[in-house]
């Protein structure tokens with residue numbers, strides 16, 4: 001009997017962890033597919049955008065990881081899943097000049113896992129596509145950082161602060177704002193006081209409070225920290241349009257901006273609807289059962305931001321977080337080999353470990369315990385350590401115990417070299 005072929009579509013927070021977990025099984029032939037050649041852990045995308053990246057291991061080649069961990073990597077853009085023929089269809093591969101270097105390709109599978117992630121939702125708001133940045137991938141972060149650096153150079157020269165408006169006060173918006181404030185320091189001139197700001201940052205939130213859906217204590221603490229960082233927060237500000245030069249709200253208020261970051265909400269990637277005849281929820285994600293199987297095909301699974309799983313008794317699906325993606329990857333790494341061998345597996349159970357928000361060098365704050373009564377707010381070094389632990393867990397799972405420990409040690413020693421900044425390309 002040949003090996004069972006497992007195709008994992010998307011090497012993000014969940015897909016890559018799953019590939020590393022399954023590659024240990026000698027009776028499985030694991031193929032990981034991603035449209036880009038290097039893995040970037042998405043929860044740190046705002047650091048790439050602001051240039052405050054604090055670890056080299058935030059981005060790592062899939063080709064290197066494939067040979068280290070024992071899976072096959074196929075670079076290409078997933079277009080469809082042919083469920084009848086059991087293969088994944090990859091778009092023809094084009095080089096930088098848009099010339100085809102490889103035709104449409106097919107990757108055969110016995111089991112397939114869709115882990116293609118999500119995309120920022122614009123809710124049909126006019127002007128978002130044309131005038132706003134989003135943080136969906138490395139290219140978005142690079143484009144925003146290039147603009148940010150240019151704005152800082154201009155502000156230093158004209159002595160007029162550049163204005164950045166961030167739409168959405170969730171983790172992406174608040175963490176990006178804090179990291180931009182940190183990166184601003186690199187452009188301060190000798191002898192110039194902190195009060196001569198080069199950057200004015202405004203966060204607009206449509207809801208009456210920031211971070212809708214989050215714990216009250218956490219929200220208050222985040223707001224205090226944003227205010228201490230001189231970041232304006234405007235609530236009840238539903239954006240009607242993003243324009244060249246600013247943002248207009250439903251009430252007619254105008255917030256002038258040299259750059260606008262749209263960080264409001266997440267939906268499934270448009271391609272999810274076209275992959276096959278999957279059941280799709282209201283946010284464009286693939287509906288799965290408690291074993292993370294798609295409702296139309298038990299041989300095709302979905303996880304992370306691409307999947308919609310409403311736990312028993314819950315009113316809404318699990319949120320699109322790395323915490324969910326990672327737990328689902330760990331679950332499938334255990335349950336898939338068992339299911340392939342003909343055994344039974346218990347359904348997936350999500351354990352909410354809480355929520356952490358990092359303000360870069362200005363610290364971190366978080367709530368631990370999730371929905372339990374014993375939730376507690378953490379801050380200071382404890383919160384910073386808990387936030388770093390998320391990234392460390394990911395590094396450990398992806399690199400394995402030996403390389404993972406070495407990478408973690410190297411990262412811990414990094415601050416001795418001074419604050420991390422990557423403001424170039």
Ligand SMILES: Cc1cc2nc3c(=O)[nH]c(=O)nc-3n(C[C@H](O)[C@H](O)[C@H](O)COP(=O)(O)OP(=O)(O)OC[C@H]3O[C@@H](n4cnc5c(N)ncnc54)[C@H](O)[C@@H]3O)c2cc1C
Pocket residue numbers: 009010011012013014015033034035036040041042043044045046076077078079115116117118135171172175269271303304305306320321322323324325356
């Ligand atoms: C700025 C920011 C901060 C965040 N902070 C946190 C946090 O602190 N804690 C937390 O839990 N979550 C956080 N999140 C959310 C978290 O990053 C996501 O929920 C998580 O990455 C989802 O994992 P995933 O595996 O489903 O998808 P992703 O990590 O998005 O990976 C999807 C992969 O699929 C690939 N792909 C996409 N389309 C195709 C295609 N057609 N063909 C081939 N490959 C494709 C992509 O290149 C990518 O590698 C944050 C997100 C952002 C943007």
